Amino acid sequence: MASMLQKRIALRRKIHILRAHTISKSLKLKLEAFKREYTNLMAIKREYLKLMMQMKMPTKDVEVQKIGQGFLVRVNCEKGTDRLVTILEAFDKMGLNVQQARVSCSNVFALEAIAAAQDQALGVKEVTKALLRTIEKNGGETTH
Incomplete structure (x- = not known):
């Protein structure tokens, strides 16, 4: 009985480690995707503002x-x-x-x-x- 309990605890630890590892990898990927999208949006914003300043007609x-x-x-x-x-x-x-x-x-x-x-x-x-x-x-x- 004690060996079954030890196996179950060991299995839960392994599953917990795998889940934590899987979650952190997916979070990393999501964060990298968000970071790329944010960088692209900021570049678009800079270009938009530059074009607006060129088109601005001061009265x-x-x-x-x-x-x-x-x-x-x-x-x-x-x-x-x-x-x-x-x-x-x-x-x-x-x-x-x-x-x-x-x-x-x-x-x-x-x-x-x-x-x-x-x-x-x-x-x-x-x-x-x-x-x-x-x-x-x-x-x-x-x-x-």
Whole structure:
């Protein structure tokens, strides 16, 4: 009777070990599958966000930073007729002399300029507000 009990206990141990081993292998496989799927989904998300950022059309984005006696100005907005001309006229009215500029009109109108201020009292807020007004005033006229 004691030997039967010992055999039964030994058999239960072996079955328990086999079940634990089988469960851990299947869990490992499932976890690896989830990990692969998660990695793939994250790659898809990154590509989607990258495409969305490329397609994003900023309506009006003006950023002005004070540098020395002048300003670094970045403007992003929808394309429009005479957009560059009106912004340069606004610079002229504010007494800003453009020293260097870069303009792009591929998907949106983008301008980055370094402008020296003739009037030292001119501040970042005034330049930003003036450029936003200029863009809004010229915003109704768009070209394709």
